[in-house]
Amino acid sequence: MVHVVFVAPYLLRATLQFIDGAATLPGVRLILVTQDRLAGVPASVRANLFRFHRVENVMDETQLLAAIHELRAKVGPIHRLIGTLEDLQETLARVRQTLSIDGMDPITAGNFRQKSKMKEILRGNGIPCAKHCLATNRPQLDAFIDKVGYPLVAKPPAGAGSRATFQLNHAGDLDNLLSENxxxxxxxxxxxxxxxxxxxxxxxxxxxxxxxxxxxxxYYPSPLEVLNNSWIQWCILLPREIDHPYFNDIREIAAKANQCLGIQNGFTHLEWFRRSDGSIAVSEVAARPPGGQLTSITGFAHQFNIHQEWARSVIFNQFAEPKRCYAAGAAFLRGQGKGRVAAVQGIKKIQEELGALIVEMKLPAIGQPPGGGYEGDGYILVRHPITAVVEKALSRIITSVRVVLD
Incomplete structure (x- = not known):
């Protein structure tokens, strides 16, 4: 049996799916290390865990090292140290290196995590990506703006999921940002x-x-546009057909990008743009599974346990390639205006219209405050063998369902 430590600060629903995927993998004894309470682990997941270990802060490398040492004393060798949170990847890599545990090393983790370094590596290998500047002072930033002009995108050097990301359309937007940062x-x-x-x-x-x-x-539209427009209910579409020549260039570019960043085993999530002139620009790459219900619709489209296959890739360095049987999509539901959720309108009509196309649904609870993020307050996932049917279903959802705030 392989002793595997899964590190997760908080036990969110998506994280628990990956935890259970690893815990149910044959040959694995999974140890969960978290700063959450055991009560946060559903009984169905808890039944598959080998051991539960709590620390105050899993992001603290010293605390994580101490936890692994303690677990080694109790259960023996730890063969793998894994986690899906992007913010954790460098910490996990350093602990692996310190304790001689196989897995992604600190240099590779830094290549994926530090966005400025990533872009330098990509551009140095001939991969098209956005011009950037890791600014530490105003003259340096002003020189960059003179070259590229507005609009700009501002983000943390090691961000994830469009958090703290802003579109700056003019000098006034920049002044507002710098007044607080x-x-x-x-x-x-x-x-x-x-x-x-x-x-x-x-x-x-x-x-x-x-x-x-x-x-x-x-993406329909981009996450940044969604963040800048709170009224947008956006969608993700996973088309069934991706072997079209239209995607030949990104296949080559994405493969080269991942290789030069140093990935060996596991999943990566790369975001990219197709400009109006047909050219490609890579936005960024993460050495982790995707978020935003993208993992779920990928599993539905291929009819496989994606959470378990990710675990297999990082634990046993194996992967069973699935067949893409469906197109799939996610429509995100967002409240309009201010206040708490008072009603969700149009759900019954959508259920009657779409019927079996709906494979999963999470509606906002009455009385909950709006989340404020680009993922919104709920979602509806759909699937069908024909891509156009999924596109039409997503359009019907976002134009028919309304989250009312009061």
Whole structure:
């Protein structure tokens, strides 16, 4: 049996799915290390755990090291140290290195996590990506703006999921940002040129440095546009057909991007743009499974346990390539205006219209405050063998369902 430690700060629903995927993998004894309470683990997941271990802060490398030492004394060798949270990847890599545990090393983790370093590596290998500046002072930033102009995108140097990401359309927007976030060597801000175009993702599974599988998904519209417009109910579309020549260039570019960043085993999530002139620009790459219900619709489209296959890739360096049987999509529900959720309108009509196309649904609870993020307050996932049917279903959902705030 292989002793595997899964590290997760908080036991969110999506995280629990990956925990259970690893815990139910044959040959694995899974130990969960978290700062949440055992009560946060559903009984169905708890039954599959080998051991539960709580620390005050799993992001603290010292505490995590101490936890692994303690677990080693109790259960014997720890063979793998894993986790899905992007913010944890460098910490996990350093602990692996310190304790001689196989897995992603600190250099590779830093290549994926530090966005400015990532773009330098990509551009140095001839991969098209947004021009950027990791600014520590105003003259440095002004010189960059003189070259690329507005609009700009500002984000943390090691952000994830569009958190703390802003579109700056003019100098006034920049002044507002810098009034609350001063530039310094200790707190730089990553600025990028704003890329116009259709935004996609490229998910891939890697075993021993070779890409074994990939998937392509389209955002409608981009997450940044959603963040800037609270009224938008947005969608993710995973088309059934991705072997079209239209995607030949991104297949080559994405494979090269992942290879030069150093991925060996596991999943990656790459975001990219197709400009109006047909050219490609890579936004960024993460050495983790995707979020935003993208993992779920990928599993539904391929009819496989994606959470377990991710675990297999990082624990046993194996991956069973699935067949893409369906198109799938996610429609995100967002409240309009201010206040708490008072009603969710149009659900009964959508259920009657779409019927079996709906494979999963999470509605906002009456009385809950709006989440404020780009994922909104709920979602509806759909699936069908024909891509156009899924596209039409997503359009019907976002134009028919309304989350009322009061």
């Amino acid at each position: 001063s530039l310094s060597t200790g707190k730089p801000i990553l600025f990028e040129e704003f890329i116009m175009g259709n935004e996609y993702t490229f998910e891939s599974a890697w075993i021993e440095g070779r890409m074994k599988w990939h998937s392509i998904t389209r």
